[in-house]
Amino acid sequence: MKINLNPETDPQSKIIVAMDVPSATEAINLCDRLPQVGFWKVGLELFIADGSTILRELKARDKKIFLDLKLHDIPNTVGSACRVATKYGADFLTIHASGGSAMMRAAQAEVQGSSTQLLAVSLLTSISATELATDLKVSLEVSEYVSKLVLLAQESGLTGAVCSPHEVKNLRSQLGDDFCFVTPGVRPAGAAVGDQSRVMTPKEAIAAGANYLVIGRPIVAAPDPVAAWEKICQEL
Numbered sequence: 001m002k003i004n005l006n007p008e009t010d011p012q013s014k015i016i017v018a019m020d021v022p023s024a025t026e027a028i029n030l031c032d033r034l035p036q037v038g039f040w041k042v043g044l045e046l047f048i049a050d051g052s053t054i055l056r057e058l059k060a061r062d063k064k065i066f067l068d069l070k071l072h073d074i075p076n077t078v079g080s081a082c083r084v085a086t087k088y089g090a091d092f093l094t095i096h097a098s099g100g101s102a103m104m105r106a107a108q109a110e111v112q113g114s115s116t117q118l119l120a121v122s123l124l125t126s127i128s129a130t131e132l133a134t135d136l137k138v139s140l141e142v143s144e145y146v147s148k149l150v151l152l153a154q155e156s157g158l159t160g161a162v163c164s165p166h167e168v169k170n171l172r173s174q175l176g177d178d179f180c181f182v183t184p185g186v187r188p189a190g191a192a193v194g195d196q197s198r199v200m201t202p203k204e205a206i207a208a209g210a211n212y213l214v215i216g217r218p219i220v221a222a223p224d225p226v227a228a229w230e231k232i233c234q235e236l
């Protein structure tokens with residue numbers, strides 16, 4: 001069954017918590033400590049450490065899964081990897097939009113008909129305007145660059161995109177309600193920004209039009225993750 005892109009009812013269902021921990025054991029502990037969380041993101045560290053163990057555990061607990069592998073390779077390789085990944089039954093899977101439309105179309109063709117929906121990572125939320133210009137030598141503004149990648153993803157048939165909340169507002173009005181925006185780079189007021197560059201608070205991100213927010217360290221690395229989660233939910 002495809003995921004509801006507009007979970008209107010309660011704002012906490014819009015929060016995806018990033019399980020950025022080094023082992024399945026720690027991930028399972030976290031999941032059991034936070035039974036209120038219905039949607040978890042499994043990223044590179046955890047997947048490289050323990051493979052699909054955590055995915056099976058999350059499924060057994062009836063949780064939604066965002067498998068954030070950020071695939072980026074030639075179309076044949078990414079398409080094949082996506083085909084294999086559908087067996088995990090994740091709700092979302094990421095590929096990089098900068099892999100180009102042929103890569104995205106190949107990936108989309110392989111997940112078609114499965115319960116896994118593809119999101120295109122546009123410009124990582126850790127990249128600032130200065131880095132885009134000086135390191136990546138991209139002469140476009142961040143908003144323009146993200147917009148181009150997101151439109152390419154939509155034209156390639158993907159369900160949605162990952163970008164910062166800053167870019168969502170404009171894109172939402174261009175792309176309408178059927179396209180899914182998932183935004184990391186979310187920081188409750190006063191939380192450490194860390195390596196993120198383009199950030200907004202949870203409330204601002206939802207007001208900007210994000211369907212789902214990804215929040216990791218402000219919850220997972222908090223001294224009391226349960227209290228941190230509850231505080232964010234109250235703010236929403």
Ligand SMILES: O=c1ccn([C@@H]2O[C@H](COP(=O)(O)O)[C@@H](O)[C@H]2O)c(=O)[nH]1
Pocket residue numbers: 018020043121123124125126162163184185186194196214215216217218
């Ligand atoms: O552009 C992107 C794409 C993915 N992420 C991932 O989201 C979380 C954010 O974690 P925080 O601790 O809340 O910063 C992390 O797993 C990233 O891999 C992203 O931040 N930006």
